Structures are given as structure tokens and as C-alpha cells.
């Protein structure tokens with residue numbers, strides 16, 4: 001699905017990602033954990049194509065294509081989706097119009113015609129149910145005046161609508177109460193399939209009780225410094241990150 | 254045209270024309286003479302004038318505009334139909350500043366509505382006689398003065414007491430002279446007590462010949478009357494427009510103005526609203542999207558003269574290319590105008606490093622028990638929002654258009670007339686190159 005090799009990225013001249021390697025196969029769920037400021041959101045942003053970040057070294061291959069060579073929109077059209085840590089409010093653009101435009105842009109890229117209005121509305125209804133999103137929100141401006149939880153559910157709703165091949169969830173769980181967490185996790189689980197992969201960035205082990213990962217990685221200081229089975233998340237929850245940092249420093253030294 | 258005429262300045266040409274034509278012009282000669290003297294004393298505004306310091310009409314007028322109104326390109330009934338934003342409007346056509354009855358609505362107007370040539374009305378209609386040149390003060394602005402001195406055509410619209418006119422009245426202005434000319438249509442709109450109406454003014458220019466239209470409309474909104482007044486300004490690169498509206502709003506009356514500018518090389522709007530009766534209300538909406546080397550300048554003045562009134566103003570601008578825009582919004586709250594609510598907001602997006610905006614709110618408040626606020630903001634495209642849209646597969650160009658549209662919608666959505674709102678949406682889309 002995606003293969004990241006020796007990725008280095010800087011922002012404002014400061015190197016944040018410092019030789020990151022990651023390989024995700026179709027159908028797999030990878031969790032990325034790590035202390036604040038370790039570069040998790042930077043990785044997500046670089047993969048999605050944010051222009052503030054400069055890739056200085058390394059390669060990313062996405063289903064055989066050079067991901068770093070594509071515009072953000074073409075990455076999305078190729079099947080990459082990023083659920084933002086901080087979803088953006090866009091006053092004046094209705095959720096529905098936004099989604100219709102997005103879906104049709106992706107269809108056009110694939111050489112398909114625009115979706116029929118009634119099929120689109122049926123799809124909206126179905127996917128809203130998936131994340132228990134209030135139908136009224138669809139008519140409102142994108143994320144405007146949404147609560148924190150509604151914004152996160154709206155990200156998952158969009159993901160469900162766009163049916164990506166690889167979804168990156170950047171701390172979709174933070175700020176959610178336990179009910180909202182369950183709804184979000186449930187939405188993700190329903191979308192799991194042998195063809196679809198997930199990279200789940202999280203601070204907390206509790207999300208991984210609901211979305212059970214195949215692999216857990218620890219990102220620290222711009223690198224993946226440890227990988228392991230899902231039990232690694234529990235260990236991190238118990239012991240914190242200091243032992244990992246110590247280990248990593250020893251390796252580096 | 255003699256070489257002597259060519260060497261004359263526009264001011265000289267206009268004053269010469271005044272002397273020649275005065276005997277044949279409608280209305281009071283004394284009024285015209287004093288306006289001409291006023292104009293002669295000042296000439297056109299230059300950059301040194303506070304109210305014209307960001308744009309320079311004098312320099313614009315030096316591009317060369319004459320006073321000769323030649324035969325115009327044939328405009329057909331089909332052209333008129335095509336230029337009508339609303340299907341069921343009563344359309345009155347003004348070509349090169351002159352009312353053209355042959356192309357205008359010729360059926361029967363509903364009871365209570367009169368629309369006729371201003372030249373006739375000023376002679377025969379008591380309301381026209383009473384209100385003509387009552388509001389527009391020649392001493393206030395040279396463009397008012399020269400229009401008052403020389404206007405020879407235009408429309409009088411009258412809505413009788415208690416009459417509610419459902420279908421809009423449309424004044425369709427087309428500038429399409431064969432030689433570059435300075436055009437001066439003049440209108441008077443009177444909505445009597447309890448009357449209601451919708452007026453749409455559109456401004457088009459056709460063809461490559463330069464025109465400068467100095468249009469003046471006086472608007473009287475009597476007690477408890479309601480008038481929705483639209484100006485859609487869509488001239489081409491040869492079109493120059495100075496549109497003055499001088500409005501008087503009486504007790505319990507409601508006056509709504511909507512000014513949309515999507516074209517023209519030079520557009521200056523002077524919108525002056527006197528709030529003169531208690532519990533009167535005025536809403537001023539504006540949207541401008543200049544591109545190329547266009548200049549759009551909106552000067553508004555809301556003059557609160559009496560207590561318990563409300564005014565609300567929202568102007569938004571999207572600037573492309575090398576365009577330049579000015580927003581100058583004055584609010585006066587006079588000493589007696591207690592319990593005034595007056596709000597003003599101007600927001601702009603600059604889409605190019607070479608575009609510029611000068612925005613200047615001016616509040617002068619002489620009453621102490623009032624609620625007034627103003628705000629301005631000027632920014633760039635929201636890059637975060639743009640990135641967000643693109644990560645959903647929406648192409649960059651399209652994403653930008655979505656965001657510009659979203660910005661503009663706040664003004665467009667204030668338009669209560671659905672057909673007109675849709676038309677304005679297509680004007681904006683055309684402007685952005687989406688259709």
C-alpha cells in the first residue's frame with residue numbers, strides 16, 4: 001500500500017522527520033504513538049502534501065506511484081485520506097456541496113461521470129448513520145460551529161464517503177468522550193477491509209482497545225524507534241516513553 | 254469635430270454645451286445655471302480632494318471623453334431580453350444616457366406605478382416637480398453639479414400611496430456610443446406612504462469605445478414605504494461609471510440597497526442615505542470583484558438625523574490582478590439621533606500581490622445613547638481551508654473558487670429575490686471563470 005523510505009522533512013529550516021521508515025500492506029492497521037512534538041502530525045501532513053513542509057530526503061511509494069510527486073488533490077484521488085487533528089472550519093461552504101464536489105472530482109479523475117443526485121443523497125444518509133452524525137450538520141458550513149466531537153465524526157463521515165485506500169487518522173480520538181470514541185472506532189471498523197489500510201496516530205492506548213492494530217510503532221525525534229505487536233501500546237501506557245527514549249539514545253550513540 | 258473642440262478640456266466642452274443647450278433642457282433654468290456655476294468654480298475632483306484621494310477621476314477623464322452623443326449600435330429587443338436578470342420585470346432602457354421608449358416596457362403598468370421620461374415628468378407630474386433636485390446638492394459634489402446642469406434624459410418612477418408593486422422595475426443602462434462620450438442619465442424614484450417596490454438598475458457597456466456614465470438617482474422613501482434598490486454593475490473594460498444615489502428615508506420606512514460590481518474599468522459609487530424619520534431602517538450591501546487594472550470605489554454615507562433608527566452595512570471585496578478598491582463608509586449620528594443602532598462591516602480578500610484596498614470607516618457620533626460598531630478586515634486566501642479542500646480531492650483552482658464563492662455568499666444571500674440572487678450567482682461565477 002505505502003512504503004516510506006528514509007524520509008527527511010523540514011519546516012522553516014528545522015528538520016522534524018529524520019529518516020523515517022514505514023511499510024503498510026493492504027488491509028493492515030498500523031498505530032503510531034509517541035510523545036507530543038515527536039513528528040506524528042508532521043508525518044501525516046507530509047503524506048497529505050502540505051506545502052509548508054519540505055522533503056529533503058527519502059521516498060514514498062503509494063501503490064506503485066511516487067507520492068511526493070503528486071499534488072494534494074491527486075493524492076486524495078489516488079486514495080489517500082487524512083483525518084485532520086484540527087479539522088478546518090470553512091464558513092460559507094456547505095458540507096453537502098463540499099462532499100459532492102470532492103466525490104465528483106475524484107470520479108472525474110478516474111474517468112467516471114458525476115454521481116446521480118439521488119445516489120449521492122442515499123450515500124450521505126447511509127454514511128451519516130455510520131458515525132451517528134446529525135443530518136442537520138450536512139446542510140451547515142463545513143465544520144463551522146461544530147463541537148470538537150462533531151468535527152472528528154465529520155472527518156470519519158468524509159472518509160466513509162470518499163472510500164479511500166489508505167486513511168491516516170491524526171489523533172481522531174483526542175478530545176472525545178468514551179461514547180464518541182466508540183462511535184468513531186465503530187465507524188472505522190466498519191470500513192476495515194482487506195483492500196483498505198489505516199495509519200492511526202494516537203496518544204492513548206484506549207482507542208486501540210476498539211481499533212485493534214496489527215502493528216504499533218513509536219515515533220520519537222522524527223524516527224520510528226520501536227515497533228511491535230498491539231501489546232506494545234499497553235506497555236507504553238504503563239511505562240511511558242522514557243525507556244524507549246533511553247533505548248533509542250543508546251542505539252544512536 | 255473641429256480641432257478647436259478637440260483641444261478643449263471636458264470641463265470646457267461641458268460648459269460650452271450647457272450654454273448652447275440650456276434653452277432646450279427640461280426644468281428650471283435657474284437651477285441648472287447655478288449648478289453649472291458650481292461646476293465651473295470647482296471643475297472635476299482631483300487627487301487633492303479628500304473624497305477622491307485614492308482614485309483620480311480627473312486623470313480618468315483625461316483619457317478623453319466628449320459630449321457628442323452619436324447614433325448608437327442597434328440594440329434589439331432580443332439584446333434587451335438577454336440583459337434582463339429577472340423575467341417578469343418592467344424593463345426601461347437607457348442607451349447612452351437616453352431613455353429609449355421603443356425598447357422599453359410598453360404594456361400597462363399596474364395601478365399605482367408610473368414610470369416615464371423624467372423630462373416629461375418634471376413638467377407635468379406634481380410629485381416629480383416637488384422632488385426633483387430636492388435631495389442632490391450641487392455644492393456637495395461636482396458630479397452632482399454637472400449632472401444637474403446638463404441632464405437631458407432619464408426616468409421618473411413613482412409608486413402611489415398604499416401601492417405594493419410585486420414585479421421589479423428594471424432600469425437597463427447600456428453605454429455603446431460610437432465616439433467616446435460622457436453620459437449623464439438622471440432618475441427620480443418616489444415611493445409614497447405605505448408603498449412597496451423593487452428597483453433593479455443594471456449598467457452594461459457594449460463595444461470597444463470608451464464611455465463615462467455619470468448617473469444620478471434621487472430616491473424618496475416616504476413614511477412606512479419599502480424599497481429594495483439593486484445596482485448591478487457589469488460594464489466592460491471600456492466602461493467608466495460614477496453612480497450617485499441620494500436617498501431620503503422617512504419614518505418607519507425601509508430602504509435596502511444592494512450594489513454588485515463585477516466589471517468596468519472604473520466604478521465609483523456615491524451612496525448617500527439620510528435617515529430622516531423615526532424607526533426608519535436602511536440596509537446597505539455591497540460586493541465588488543475587480544480584476545485587471547480596474548478601480549472600484551464605494552463611498553457610502555449614512556446620516557442618522559433622528560432617534561430610534563437602524564442602519565446596517567456590509568461590503569465585501571475580492572481583488573484580482575492589479576485591481577484597486579476603496580471602501581469609505583461614513584456614519585453620522587446627529588445630536589438628536591438617540592437610540593440609533595448603526596453597524597458597518599467591510600471585508601476584503603486580496604488574491605494577488607499587486608491588488609490593493611484602501612478601507613476607511615468613519616464614524617462621527619454626536620448623540621450619547623447609541624449602539625454603533627464598525628469593522629474592517631483584509632486578508633488573503635485561507636491557506637488552511639484551501640489545503641483541507643484539496644486533501645479531499647478538490648483541484649486547487651476549484652477549491653479557490655469555492656472559497657471565494659463562500660466569502661461572497663454572505664452578501665449574495667442577503668438578496669431576498671430568488672431569481673435575482675441566482676442571476677447574481679452566475680455573474681460571480683462568470684467573473685471567476687467557472688461558467
Ligand SMILES: Nc1ncnc2c1ncn2[C@@H]1O[C@H](COP(=O)(O)OP(=O)(O)O)[C@@H](O)[C@H]1O
Pocket residue numbers: 011012016034035036037038039040041042043052
Ligand atoms: N508549521 C510548523 N512550523 C514550525 N514548527 C513546526 C510546525 N509544525 C510542527 N512544528 C514542530 O515540529 C515538531 C513536531 O510537531 P508535530 O508533528 O505536530 O508533533 P506531534 O504531532 O507528534 O505532536 C514540534 O517541535 C513542532 O513544534
Ligand SMILES: [Mg+2]
Pocket residue numbers: 040041042085171
Ligand atoms: Mg499532532
